[in-house]
Amino acid sequence: MTYPMWTAGKWLTKSLTLAALCIGVIGAPLQADQLRVLTSMPPSFYQPFVTAFGELFPDIEVAMLNKNTNASVDELLRGNERQFDVFWSSSPEAFELLHQNGHLAVSETSGAPAVNSFAYSALGWTQKRASPVSKTADWEALLAADKTGTIAMARPSRSGSTHMMLERTLQVRGWQEGWAYLLELAGNLSTITARSFTVLDGVANGRFEIGLTIDFLAHARAEEDLTFVYGTPVMVTSARIGILTGGNAPAAARQFVDFVVSDAGQRLLMTPDIARTPHSASIRAEATAPYHQVLEDALTLNWLEYDAALASERYWAVNALFDAFVFEVFETRREAWRRLRVLEAQHDAPTVEMNDIQRLLTSLPIGEDDVGNEGRATNGNAFATLSDRQEASLQVWRGASRDILHEADVLLRVLERRAARDVVRD
CATH class of the missing domain: 3.40.190.10 (Periplasmic binding protein-like II)
Incomplete structure (x- = not known):
């Protein structure tokens, strides 16, 4: 027809x-x-x-x-x-x-x-055209010190596009490397919003400089002086x-x-x-719009197909892990990263202890093979009603998250006391 x-x-x-x-x-x-x-x-x-x-x-x-x-x-x-x-x-x-x-x-x-x-569609981030924060298409650049406190993202368990961003990261980088990236990115976040639309609202009204989002939401608000940066490599879904x-x-x-x-x-x-x-x-x-050509080019070079079946198997688990290791401990984790960056700035090179803290803050002690059953268990149940197995797993994950942050805090305190003594001696 x-x-x-x-x-x-x-x-x-x-x-x-x-x-x-x-x-x-x-x-x-x-x-x-x-x-x-x-x-x-x-x-x-x-x-x-x-x-x-x-x-x-x-x-x-x-x-x-x-x-x-x-x-x-x-x-x-x-x-x-x-x-x-x-x-x-x-x-x-x-x-x-x-x-x-x-x-x-x-x-x-x-x-x-x-x-x-x-x-x-493809994922990336939006900024004001006149944003003082430098624009780059490199996902790694979002981890730089000059991006601290400038980035916002939606909570993946409340946003399908943000969940897809997590999955893209995990599938492209691998499970452990992907989580290491996300946990370090958390140190540069300004906030985690409840909906995808709120991310764009915040960039438009100047609450934060960079908003992780999906392309079409930003393109549709171009009249609000928003521009969209496709993270490279561009991965299309x-x-x-x-x-x-x-x-x-x-x-x-x-x-x-x-x-x-x-x-x-x-x-x-x-x-x-x-x-x-x-x-x-x-x-x-x-x-004729330029962004159409960006996706057209990416479609011809789409070197890694998005595995939606894999994502669906661990849908609940990925969201729950993000909540346990980032959202529910957001302020504590972000403050730990801030303290580590202060210590790093006081030295020409990171010390062994600083590297240990970095490893703790980028560690997710849950293997990819450990979440399959929890993810599949959700498929037959409502997300709002967890199975006994899911509830037990969630409590274990929350405990592991708290333990890691506590261990990082102990090491940070040792280094901070040492740095204070060095200042007094000087």
């Missing part, structure tokens, strides 16, 4: 109607002609699609609910009681989790999950949309998904208010 293009003017004429449609309707009794879509996308992304779809199918009422990826997966794993028909997200591992647990519809023709890729089991409008769901991946839907992605790179190669060929 082909679809006409839609103008910005038409989107604006329906904005008030759409707002009324999207507020409060999810809690209302289900109507036979109502399509329910659960998405982590912001309204600025999905509203043009809903408006354009409504022009084509005026008899189908589309009700949207915006919810972060992890909370969405949690609700769907608990049974999809609100009978959502479509799930729409940038997180490929979320669809793997839903597929493993039978929550994705199956195509009648192919027998495969009824899921389509609709766009490409495909965003997806899928039809759920337990919905009430499977035919309408298929029509909606078909529209999103149609030429007209793919062209909507390239409008400035959405600013995403289409999955369709023929439509990407029409793109």
Whole structure:
């Protein structure tokens, strides 16, 4: 099926109607002609699609609910009681989790999950164009001393795109080296926010200089003087949309998904208010914005495919480890890094003790093979209700985190007392 293009003017004429449609309707009794879509996308992304779809199918009422990826997966794993028909997200591992647990519809023709890729995305960070902090595309540069206190990121257990950033780091660098990078990055963080959008808000209003994010969120806010830096090497992932089991409008769901991946839907992605790179190669060929070419080049050189299945197996475990070793002890860990940097600045080269502290602060004493069962156990349960095994693992991880930070603190105190005595003697 082909679809006409839609103008910005038409989107604006329906904005008030759409707002009324999207507020409060999810809690209302289900109507036979109502399509329910659960998405982590912001309204600025999905509203043009809903408006354009409504022009084509005026008899189908589309009700949207915006919810972060992890909370969405949690609700769907608990049974999809609100009978959502479509799930729409940038997180490929979320669809793997839903597929493993039978929550994705199956195509009648192919027998495969009824899921389509609709766009490409990549990770990096946003800054103000006039930011005094130097811009670089090197992930390692984020660990430099001049970045201390300038960086913000969302909590991975509340943000699908940030969870994907963690997984990308672990898959590219390896489990231990990846965690070492993340634990050192924590020393340069200004804050950990509750949602991805809050990271961009903070950069826009000057709360912090660098915000770790996904490309399209920053591109869509270019008018706020935000620019996006693709971390190199650029690693591309495909965003997806899928039809759920337990919905009430499977035919309408298929029509909606078909529209999103149609030429007209793919062209909507390239409008400035959405600013995403289409999955369709023929439509990407029409793109003119510079960032489209960045992803096009990366697709030809995508040397490491993102393993969404692996990410889904340890979905809960990776988030829980980040919480135990970073989020729940954020101030303590960040202060330990600050104290170490002060001591390092007093010496021409790090001492043996300083190297020991560095190793402690970048250590995650949990092996990759130790988290598989905990990750898979989550697939059959709601994230909010931990199994006994998960709860036990979480307590062990929290204890290991506290022990490491305590050991680092003891060594830091020894060096700080020594440095104070040296100052007195001088």
